[in-house]
Amino acid sequence: MAVQLLEEKLTCAICLGLYQDPVTLPCGHNFCGACIRDWWDRCGKACPECREPFPDGAELRRNVALSGVLEVVHAGPARDPGPDPGPGPAARCPRHGRPMELFCRTEGRCVCSVCTVHECRLHERALLDAERLKRQAQLRASLEVTQQQATQAEGQLLELQKQRSQIQNSACILASWVSGKFSSLLQALEMQHTAALRSIDVAKTRVLAQVRDEEQRLRGHLEAVARHGCRIQELLEQVDEQTFLQESQLLQPPGPLGPLTPLQWDEDQQLGDLKQLLSRLCGLLLEEGGHPGAPAKPVDLGPMEAPGPLAPVPSTVCPLRRKLWQNYRNLTFDPISANRHFYLSRQDQQVKHCRQSQGPGRPGRFELWQDELRDLWQDMVPVGIPVAVL
Numbered sequence: 001m002a003v004q005l006l007e008e009k010l011t012c013a014i015c016l017g018l019y020q021d022p023v024t025l026p027c028g029h030n031f032c033g034a035c036i037r038d039w040w041d042r043c044g045k046a047c048p049e050c051r052e053p054f055p056d057g058a059e060l061r062r063n064v065a066l067s068g069v070l071e072v073v074h075a076g077p078a079r080d081p082g083p084d085p086g087p088g089p090a091a092r093c094p095r096h097g098r099p100m101e102l103f104c105r106t107e108g109r110c111v112c113s114v115c116t117v118h119e120c121r122l123h124e125r126a127l128l129d130a131e132r133l134k135r136q137a138q139l140r141a142s143l144e145v146t147q148q149q150a151t152q153a154e155g156q157l158l159e160l161q162k163q164r165s166q167i168q169n170s171a172c173i174l175a176s177w178v179s180g181k182f183s184s185l186l187q188a189l190e191m192q193h194t195a196a197l198r199s200i201d202v203a204k205t206r207v208l209a210q211v212r213d214e215e216q217r218l219r220g221h222l223e224a225v226a227r228h229g230c231r232i233q234e235l236l237e238q239v240d241e242q243t244f245l246q247e248s249q250l251l252q253p254p255g256p257l258g259p260l261t262p263l264q265w266d267e268d269q270q271l272g273d274l275k276q277l278l279s280r281l282c283g284l285l286l287e288e289g290g291h292p293g294a295p296a297k298p299v300d301l302g303p304m305e306a307p308g309p310l311a312p313v314p315s316t317v318c319p320l321r322r323k324l325w326q327n328y329r330n331l332t333f334d335p336i337s338a339n340r341h342f343y344l345s346r347q348d349q350q351v352k353h354c355r356q357s358q359g360p361g362r363p364g365r366f367e368l369w370q371d372e373l374r375d376l377w378q379d380m381v382p383v384g385i386p387v388a389v390l
Helices: 002-009 033-043 064-079 113-117 128-183 187-236 241-250 267-285 319-326 369-383
Strands: 022-024 030-032 102-104 109-111 125-127 342-345 350-353
Touching: 002 064, 022 033, 022 064, 030 033, 102 113, 102 128, 109 241, 125 128, 128 187, 128 241, 128 267, 187 241, 187 267
Parallel strands: none
Antiparallel strands: 022 030, 102 109, 102 125, 342 350
């Protein structure tokens, strides 16, 4: 206890460590020789404690008596080092036996005031409580970021589940539409029917597998974020300063979440070949010359293998409709001159009016969609095209 009080009296007011090469100013205050010279270079020649000016031309002289006392103090711990202090709030430096009240940011460890004079003289230092407050602020900021990532991941997970439901509904609708179309055909189309359903199911399976992979990635990220948050809570509740500072340096937040991978699902691609087949079949069924009891002409279905010859099919198409189908044409809109509120799809053959503009105005665009439809009507009427298909 007496040695500790003596060390406090022999502490330099500038470096907060034991005097090194002590010198005495005319005002009676003592400082380390290197500390007072460095102070004067930065702040002018005056006493740091009482502000008394140092006379010009005077020289600093070493305090011999104080140096002898310091030699005795330095020699004391070497002869009787005492027990090794354990960890805790009152932990002492294993080298100098003084309380570790400072944190060396350069080396990332707790040090005492003597260490700051010798090993950590030019290092960046801070008090333990100040360093803990700084680390706590950093961890809280990291926790906030991870919580935001968790919220974002939950939102993306909900969006992914919504897309999965839409894809499943879309696949069911497509399967129902395909089943309805093929149910009216002959036995020769059954193989094509099965192949189309299989193609849709394979595409659905592939996309849903992608959905499951994205779900696993998002859930894995959520678990990593949760573990990181729990670890931060444990560190924030840590009482031991050394353990908190050392383990907080090793804590790494989870990586960035990243955007969702676009799902490869295209209804038009699934139905492209089927529409061509049905178009050829419609043209064949509506062809003139058919009459009840007449044998049906062979159907060109490409590589499909028909199980046998087609049975005669009675014609149920009225003569007027058959005449209209003779002049049938697939009309397309010009995407360059189309009105900005027209949304074109199906190779520019289908049009939908939207409230929101589809793009900026260009020279040559129709400003009023009624004018565009009127021009299209004038092109259709001379050839007798049924406008009801639009």
